Amino acid sequence: MKQYTLLILLACVFLLYSCGEEPQPKPYAYFRIALPPVEYNTVDTLGPYTADVSVNCISNSANSHYSTPNDKWINLFYPTLNATIHLSYKHISPSDLNVVTEESRTLVYKHTILADAIRESYYENPERHVYCMFYELTGNAASPTQFYATDSTSNFLRGSVYFNNIPNYDSVMPCAKYIENDLVHFIESLEWKN
Numbered sequence: 001m002k003q004y005t006l007l008i009l010l011a012c013v014f015l016l017y018s019c020g021e022e023p024q025p026k027p028y029a030y031f032r033i034a035l036p037p038v039e040y041n042t043v044d045t046l047g048p049y050t051a052d053v054s055v056n057c058i059s060n061s062a063n064s065h066y067s068t069p070n071d072k073w074i075n076l077f078y079p080t081l082n083a084t085i086h087l088s089y090k091h092i093s094p095s096d097l098n099v100v101t102e103e104s105r106t107l108v109y110k111h112t113i114l115a116d117a118i119r120e121s122y123y124e125n126p127e128r129h130v131y132c133m134f135y136e137l138t139g140n141a142a143s144p145t146q147f148y149a150t151d152s153t154s155n156f157l158r159g160s161v162y163f164n165n166i167p168n169y170d171s172v173m174p175c176a177k178y179i180e181n182d183l184v185h186f187i188e189s190l191e192w193k194n
Contacts, residue, residue, distance in 0.1 A: 033174050038054070038182075049157065051187075052185055053182075060074070070090070085179065088158050091155065114140045114142070117138045120134070128190065129152075136180065144161055146161070147159050147183060154194065161176070
């Protein structure tokens, strides 16, 4: 009987000392994304403009029923990041400028349902006649980056980035920033052919 009492007493002592902090579940984590090195090539086959494009992109024409002989739609696909930059060029007249810029702005602000914030940045290069509005969207919006660039007389280029997966800002943020830097370089190197 003494043996059982001693065993029960030892078991109680071990149970008292084994109790500590309550176990906590670990937070969700994301896979580490290895971003490709930054390198650009000047491309003049996208439309009536030239620009520096990342060597990590694959460009292809976007077949669209909206395309006309004066419009050109191009997709720049990042296979390693599973993202696409949709570029649409439109030949405009000066009277069309307000309409197309407002259409672009409306398309950006349709993302306010899921976007936490939309930051607008203006860029201009008077020597090259490039005037651009750049939009950075934070939160779980479908498109984290959009822009339009124009010479305000005849050329209008609109671009938007989309990832080919469910928009989760925390998981796509490193890729979105990488592509955003590529787009900034694209805009800074943009030149109209006409």
